[in-house]
Amino acid sequence: MVIETALGGIVTGISAGIAPGPLTMLVISQTVRYGFREGLATSMAPLITDIPIIIVVIIALSSFREFTAALSVLALAGSCYVVYLAWDCWRARPPSVQSEAGAAQSIRRGALTNFLNPHPYIFWSTVGGPMVVESSQRGLLGPGLFIFFFYLCLMGTKVALAWLIGSSRSIIVGSAYRPVMRILAASLVLFAVFLFRHGLILLGVICS
Secondary structure, eight states: OHHHHHHHHHHHHHHHHHSOSHHHHHHHHHHHHHOHHHHHHHHTHHHHHHHHHHHHHHHHGGGHHHHHHHHHHHHHHHHHHHHHHHHHHHTOOOOOHHHHTTTOOHHHHHHHHHHTOHHHHHHIIIIIHHHHHHHHTTOSHHHHHHHHHHHHHHHHHHHHHHHHHHHTHHHHTTTTHHHHHHHHHHHHHHHHHHHHHHHHHHHTSSOO
16 A cells, blocks of 8 residues: 555655646746756746645645635636746846846746745545555655655656756757747636636635
């Protein structure tokens, strides 16, 4: 059972790491604009935001109705912030030595993006939380391995993505820079629309 729990962490971590979403798009855009180091910093955002998320989710599992309302607010607020990130990508200028220093704020942006993204809350309330609670009845090894491998694979895939983008950055920041950034901006707007719609569904305003 412990091995199955660890494998569950690996599979869900990889799938969450490669899934398109606001944080993944931010990792890409920060890497294109500022290089691999800032993409790496953005990839570390779950370490900052997810510990309180896990605690809140496990407590909230007993009152899921109220928790759904909180998720809807997060989704709506997150959609607004992702639109801001999209606008920032759209108007971004090709990076220079002067503009790179101190301008990235990758950790802050990544943490805020992940905190306002309802997906971590949904994952931990529907998959991660119940699995941790159930496996903890047989000891702490299972939950520990699940969380360890989940975050190892989650952030590992995003770091690998940042490295791949960073290794070709010298090509991207040339004449292709503006088109790439505008494609990223359009992608972020699509995610913002998805988050906004998801928030309205959770509120019961529209049907899924």
